Amino acid sequence: MLQPAALTATAQALTEADARHQQNLAVLQLGVERARFEAERALRQFNNVEPENRLVARTMEKNLEEKLAAVRTAEADLTTQKARRPVALTEEKLAWINSAGADVRAVFKAPTTTLRERKQLIRSVIAEIGITIHTQRRIAELKIVWQGGASTEVSMTMNKPGGRVQVTDEDTISLVRRLAEHYNDRSIAMILAKQKRRTATGLSWTRARIATVRATYGIPAYQQPPKADVSAGCDDALVVTITEAEKILGVSKVTLYRWMKDGFIHGEQITPGAPWRIRIDQAVRDKVRPEVPEGWLGLDEAAKLLGVARQTVLHKVQRGELNAVHVNRGRRKGLRIQVEHDQPGLFDTL
Template sequence: MPESSTLIPAKIAPVHLGRDAYVYVRQSTLTQVREHTESLARQYELRERAVTLGWDPHQVKVIDADLGRSGSEATAREGFKELVADVGLGQVGIIFGIEVSRLARNNTDWYQLLDLCALTNTLIADSDGVYHPGEFNDRLVLGLKGTMSEAELHLIRSRLTAGLRHKAERGELRQGLPVGFDYDHDDKVVLSADEAVVEAIATVFRRFAELGSARQVLLSLREDGLLLPRRPARTGRIHWTAATYPAVHDFLTNPCYAGAFVFGRNRTEKRIDPSGRVVTRTVALPRDEWAVLIPEHHPGFIDWATYEANTAQLRANWRPPRGTGGGAAREGSALLQGRIRCGRCGRMMQTGYSGTNGNSPRYVCARAKQLYGGEKGCQSLGGKRLEQRVLDEVFAVLAPAALDATVQALRDAEQAHATSLRAFTLAVERARFEADRARRQYDAVEPENRLVARTLERALETRLADQRQAERDLLAQQARRPVQLTEDELTWLSRAGADVKAIFEAPTTSFRDRKQLLRAILTEVVVTIDEEKRTAALTLIWQGGASTELAMEMNKTGGHARTTDEDTVSLVRRLAQNYDDTTIAMILARQRRRTGTGLNFTKARVKSLRVARGIPAYQPPTETVAPVDDDAVVVTVAEAERLLGVGKVTIYRWLNDGFLTGEQLTAGAPWRIRIDQAVRDRLAPEVPEGWLRLADAAKALGVARQTVLHKVQRGELEAVHVNQGRRKGLRINVNGHQTGLFDQP
């Protein structure tokens, strides 16, 4: 090493030789560790240099825990953390590194190490010499070297990124391809040569075009038992798995399947987690921020216009934000879900359900009340009459074109079935190939080698089971072949016509299919209600921009027979003086009472009835119990438990036996119990001497137990209730009492 012998003694003092010498070894990547062996050997040779400068061999410590790790940050470098910690503890006399860039590639870590070395009198040595960070000149040189090391890393990254970007702009950058694509010998992207892979992916796009929902595609693939190909980047081998939502969504959203070359779809972001570690995550960028986008770069499964339509459909299927409508067509009976717009505020109206069975749709615009504290929502109306009015207009518009569409659909049914059947046929072919290969492997093994034979036997049985399942799926799909109409039948159909309305209302047509049909025709329906005239103005906006104005009569308010009976209203009026709406709803439910429309009473419906009939709400008293006179109060069961010190079961038994006096405003209502001084006197902490239990008292008097209880109720016998100790219960005084003639049971 080119060093002046006169400078070394001035730098290296006995205090440094009394500490350990640390040699820090690092390579940025595992490829460098494997291939750049000369640089690695030079770093390990620094141990001999430390011995040459005066340290004993046992004092030299080599830290090589960071081989294969970048020096751009210290969070993932455990060896560097150990070095910094030992420097801070004053255990290090000198640090050896082949160059500054091995210690750190950023100034944050580098200057932190320099500061600690200056405070603990630690030297730093590289291939150019020995430096003391506490001296100004040495600190200046080390600082410049650290800055150049950081700038060098920046320049390397800039050159590499610019080269990748320049090649990507021409569409020539070789990237990892999703399953279904391969590179040919000219590095051109082509479709996979495996027909089963191509057909399985094409099936996903065909079913999405038919169903319009990634979830529905997933369910249909699962129902038919079709597997999807996947190719993990770590292995590069294709394997077949059951359909999952991430797999289906990846097929539909990856622009490579639309024949486009894309570079820079994601961005890497860094943040510091609560533990202080730097966390890196990948964020997907919007399409207008992609670095490179070249449509029609290679053959695809769909074109770019279809890809944009698919992504727009997927975005529309998301849960809509507040104040808007939309979303995928669902199972509910509201046919205009996500298509009704309020004519007053312009917001999309929400869908709800009511009725005895909860299947009557209703469209409500209540966002102004919910979000901005308005007194009431804009408007609401029932769905049955609205939907029927819209359907009548839709069928009237479809009538001229319905016949031709039906005939064409029948003619295309056979072709569509054949296309769908191809995926199942290829799946059977693939399963047979896998089974034949497993059989050949099993036949090739030596019979005596049971360790291998058993494994191959299990694999063969699995492949045979997969083959049988694929064949069953193919037979089931072949059984779904549509009936072909002859030319005479098609001619008759042309004369007789097709009843599209009957097909729409058929029991086999699901609500989701009906909604899809309406969405293919209607963009939205704008509704404006005239409360005074009880009419609704409808504007039907068709696909393409045309619109139709309609008017609809609404139900008249008042004067109808579906009102709550007066007996129930009178009961609610009485109960509202003592109970809140929740308790009233519970009482009415126990009595099996219903609203005028046949619904069960709830808190909201009780409140609505009170407001409609002008019944004031219950005002709870300020005191916990209601005093009746000087020594008596009227309380609930819970308050009676607290005042008397007994349980709920005992309270109800006393009410039944007449030991307590209480009342209910109506059947099922909470009890109102009267507690006075006489009741309190009947409670005793201990059993009075000579007083007997109920059974013993009945035996002593020679009468039935019920007769004893009647005498207690009439005051003919004294009785107390012991509420403490192990001898709790009723105690009766029978001393001096004579049994009468009519007291026999």
Template sequence: MRAKVVELPPEQWSVCLREHHPGYVSWPDYLATRERLRANVRPRGEGGGAAREGAALLQGLIRCGHCGRRMQVAYSGNGGRVPRYACVRGRDLHATGQACQSLGGGRLDRAVADAFLEAVTPAGIAATAGAIRELEDQHAERLAGQRLAVERADFEAERARRQFDACEPEHRLVARTLERALEEALAAAERQALARLARDLPRLWGAETTTDRDRKQLLRTLVREVVVTVNTPERRAAVEVSWEGGARSELSVRLNRRGPERRRLADDTLELIRRLAQHHPDRQIAQILSRQGRPTGTGLAFTETRVRAARQRAGIPAAPPPDPDSELVTIAQAAAELEASTATVRRWLRDGLLAGEQTTPGAPWRIRLTDEVRRRFVPDVPEGFVALAEAASLIGCARQTVLQKVQRGELRAIEVTKGRRKGLRIEVPTASLDRLINE
């Protein structure tokens, strides 16, 4: 016959004499130590346990959103410092041949760390303190009602001790007043201490002397568990952070691309190269993409060689050589032909005297310079054309409205290029001139 010893939880003990004799630790310390040891236990086949020295911030906290098992940590990359979380317990148990889900740890760790640091900012602490105060007020109201009921019952039950009860209410009032003042003083001191901690914690978190293990222990003071569900087609992960106290936060983390996808250009960048290659050479395209801050598939800056390689991989033909007889010219070419500065040409574009195209912000303008457009630039003021301010007064609208009408083609405009009256002139409708003459 073999006997087996089974340890029961404290709530099932038949006898428990707390503080029966002086011990090495107090009863609350004993319970806290038991809970810490239980949390540090590493279950068979699962991650978890105490915070360790690895770089994975969520080691022991992260759980699979599909099957509910804890996810394991693996390291790779330069120096074995790049963490990756994977749920492989289902594969090991059921021989499925593939992990339930896996994802890189870099972006996930940063997202949870940012949420943690945001929670301990002064604003976050103030919001949390406000919620706690509201819960405490509700609890205090219920507790006060229960205490009054108990006091009334005690007063009726101990009517025989009237000599003590005669002074008991006064004692209670004094005790409650002192207790309330002490609690308010302690609460104010605790709020100030939390505010100081909130200001110092981000600097402490990023300090070189703070180890990965230190960061994990800091994180575990507030974060109880992190549940992750990977959406592979969308390359995103839904993250649910469970905080100490029962609150929950939901995050969305974009996942790294893997394999050939890591070197693939973003779709919008490739489409922009396709449109730019119709008019611009590779060197100019590289300048435009760099000006917009667009990287290559590997995160590098664009050069002429990289643009050419991306264009050839996608089967995009190079821009044809410029046609000398084309109506489309650059700003510099338009300035030379119209005998003006490039700044003046840009102003004419803005005012609507010239019509131009721009494939994307930062790309060179292509100005359509036809014979009709050239006739808008004259040495003298023709009859019926007035200055912008006078045109606005005659038409009865603001100057900006007049310019908008010119840009939409509702009013004709010319540019006088010589003499004292050079500048923009607007043709005023005949009805407006007749009204001015009649007045």
């Protein structure tokens, strides 16, 4: 459409279209004048009818209403025709198009051109698009009419009834279903972002999009569980987040992560990128104390007394060969080890 010959033909076609438009406009203007003349004559006839001649008056009134309706129709047709006036190109504009038309493709493909601007470029050369749908064959035939009268025919296969072109993959839906049991929509969106997952349309996940997916697939929203009894006499095992475990055990997050790394406590992730969850039972609670038991030693003192390295002492604690507790208060915080007797270890490796 942007070749020099096509541009010249388009300009000629637009000139001819403008001439036809003016001809049609003149015909419609005459039609409006004729309709107005008929309406005025019908009004004079109606006004001259004697009130006693009711039958004649009703006939004249009906005729007047028809003439007035004809006036409104003719005026509407004239207004519509005026709005359809084709583009008129001046000599200056035509000269510019002939010189700049070859650069439109470069402008269209330029990285600085936005999608909105590309759509505007396409719409500027398209006059209309006609669609013929063949329901049985599920085929749509499109006829693109370009500015100037040239046309292009395209055939495309239609979607199946009820089908969708872009849907979220089953793996992501299954993951959202599992995560919704433990996390709210905002946390789920953050987890999917860490895994570099995208929506079916290539967008990043947000709280609103997670909520939409849940509503579409009937996934219940996360419900905050009731606060568990974390008293010393509670025997129930809890699976809690790092933050909750920090409050329950009275130790820092750094210590909890180190314990998980060393295998002293058990941590789990529902999926990579999800927050860590720690299992806390009464046995773990009993090994975290506010005060140092009588005769228990620090890691350095225990290593010196046993004549082994610090790492060896930690391995013995892991294997249960040494009994140990963690003191979470006072100036003597940290690991305390009993080296006098062989007792079951503090943190059994799970």
